[in-house]
Amino acid sequence: MIKEVANTKEDDTLLEIKGLKKHFDVTRKIFAKKKDILKAVDGVDFIVKKGETFGIVGESGCGKSTTGNMIMRLADPTAGSIHFEGKDLSKLAKNEQSKMKKDIQMIFQDPFSSLNPRMRVFEIIAEPLRTHKIATGKELKQQVYELLDVVGLDRSLAKRFPHEFSGGQRQRIGIARALALRPKLIVCDEPVSALDVSIQSQVLNLLSKLQKDFDLTYIFIAHGLPVVKHISDRVAVMYLGKIVETAATEELFKHPKHPYTEGLLRAIPVPDPTLRSLDSGELLEGDLPSPVNPPSGCHFRTRCPYANEKCKAEAPKLQEVAKAHYVACHYPLQAGRGVIMEHA
Numbered sequence: 001m002i003k004e005v006a007n008t009k010e011d012d013t014l015l016e017i018k019g020l021k022k023h024f025d026v027t028r029k030i031f032a033k034k035k036d037i038l039k040a041v042d043g044v045d046f047i048v049k050k051g052e053t054f055g056i057v058g059e060s061g062c063g064k065s066t067t068g069n070m071i072m073r074l075a076d077p078t079a080g081s082i083h084f085e086g087k088d089l090s091k092l093a094k095n096e097q098s099k100m101k102k103d104i105q106m107i108f109q110d111p112f113s114s115l116n117p118r119m120r121v122f123e124i125i126a127e128p129l130r131t132h133k134i135a136t137g138k139e140l141k142q143q144v145y146e147l148l149d150v151v152g153l154d155r156s157l158a159k160r161f162p163h164e165f166s167g168g169q170r171q172r173i174g175i176a177r178a179l180a181l182r183p184k185l186i187v188c189d190e191p192v193s194a195l196d197v198s199i200q201s202q203v204l205n206l207l208s209k210l211q212k213d214f215d216l217t218y219i220f221i222a223h224g225l226p227v228v229k230h231i232s233d234r235v236a237v238m239y240l241g242k243i244v245e246t247a248a249t250e251e252l253f254k255h256p257k258h259p260y261t262e263g264l265l266r267a268i269p270v271p272d273p274t275l276r277s278l279d280s281g282e283l284l285e286g287d288l289p290s291p292v293n294p295p296s297g298c299h300f301r302t303r304c305p306y307a308n309e310k311c312k313a314e315a316p317k318l319q320e321v322a323k324a325h326y327v328a329c330h331y332p333l334q335a336g337r338g339v340i341m342e343h344a
């Protein structure tokens with residue numbers, strides 16, 4: 001367990017992840033002597049504090065969405081534990097699982113496929129309220145209308161089907177459904193990646209407002225650092241199933257310590273070239289290695305400009321290099337060596 005977990009007051013911790021793994025058997029040969037194992041998530045530790053937004057960022061295939069699915073219990077972990085308010089989610093009784101599902105909700109990436117096309121908006125939002133027997137009759141109707149008000153949709157739209165809405169409106173419907181049970185934690189799985197840039201900012205601002213109004217805690221999953229910077233208090237950077245760096249958002253952007261984080265920051269488009277560090281360095285090269293056969297030692301070494309023999313032989317452990325700043329690298333970047341993206 002990293003020191004950040006140990007030093008955090010128990011009352012401040014809403015979610016605690018320890019040694020979380022998710023491996024898939026991908027063997028295709030019927031008589032194969034050895035199974036091929038895809039290590040989607042391969043030993044992840046982090047905590048989420050009450051009232052904060054914890055960002056998880058990385059390239060497609062790094063395991064961030066799989067991590068979110070395990071927190072939601074949409075996938076069972078291969079190993080490790082998920083503690084919510086001090087309780088291990090894998091060991092809850094059925095009645096406790098039902099309560100847990102009320103407290104943890106999810107906003108999905110695709111606002112269209114996540115909504116039942118055969119159900120009207122009213123029924124979509126009312127469904128969780130009916131399932132958990134929270135409201136019926138006039139009270140149910142009132143709560144659904146209030147949720148529409150909260151996410152900025154007119155009540156008259158409750159009679160329409162999902163295909164009659166724009167992408168941004170559909171995502172607002174998904175947000176209203178997630179809010180229906182008054183959860184404590186919402187897992188946002190790339191909730192704006194499928195939206196136009198102008199609509200993205202509207203949805204992000206809505207999420208920020210709802211967090212204050214409803215005392216929410218977010219896990220915000222994304223592959224774009226600018227989006228994460230806009231909404232997150234702390235950020236964890238994932239690479240090939242592992243967390244390689246975690247820190248407060250401002251600290252991470254000003255002083256990246258892992259070469260992968262440095263590469264992600266350099267890849268952010270900047271309209272004014274003068275806003276970049278003069279020592280801009282090279283962009284990341286190569287593709288993400290296969291999680292079925294990851295590189296030995298440090299998984300990032302095949303794309304790292306600073307890798308050497310130690311990186312090939314020994315996997316680095318997540319260690320604290322500054323206050324509440326953790327990095328899994330044998331040679332963390334020093335001040336002045338990394339890229340500075342103040343205006344990213």
